[in-house]
Amino acid sequence: MTTPPLLNGDEIAARLLGLDWELEGGTIVRDLRFDDFAGAIAFVNRVADMAETYDHHPDILVHGWNKVKLSLTNHAAGGLTEVDFDMAARFDALVA
Numbered sequence: 001m002t003t004p005p006l007l008n009g010d011e012i013a014a015r016l017l018g019l020d021w022e023l024e025g026g027t028i029v030r031d032l033r034f035d036d037f038a039g040a041i042a043f044v045n046r047v048a049d050m051a052e053t054y055d056h057h058p059d060i061l062v063h064g065w066n067k068v069k070l071s072l073t074n075h076a077a078g079g080l081t082e083v084d085f086d087m088a089a090r091f092d093a094l095v096a
Contacts, residue, residue, distance in 0.1 A: 004074065004081040015085045020092065027059075027073040028080065028088060032095065034066045043068055046094045056087050 007015070012023060021028040034040040044060055047070065051057040059071040070091060072084040 003077045004083050006074075006077055006079045006081060012080055015082075019085075019088060021072075021088050024071070026079050027071045028084060029069060029071045030088070030091070031067060031069045034068070037065045040066050040068050043094065047091055050090055050094065051087070054087060054090070056083055058087065058091070 012028075016023060016028070019028075021030045023029075032040075032043065034043060040062060044062060047058065047060065047068075056072075056074075061069040061071075063069065070088075072087055073079060074081040074084055
């Protein structure tokens with residue numbers, strides 16, 4: 001499998017426009033809040049299923065009783081690639 005090319009700073013900034021994700025170091029992150037613990041864990045399970053389907057896995061932090069933080073980067077490429085933003089959009093679709 002070929003490693004996708006890294007995005008430069010301008011490309012990253014352009015892809016973040018209109019998204020609920022933020023740049024944090026070499027990753028993009030999104031912090032979400034749910035009505036309850038069960039909703040947070042159900043979302044994590046949907047994210048896990050999607051990540052397995054596309055073989056691109058976020059770091060997932062469940063914190064508090066109803067919050068989930070997702071972090072994406074391409075470890076193989078050593079930074080952010082188009083794949084990270086594709087996955088961010090896929091995960092965003094799971095929130096609705």
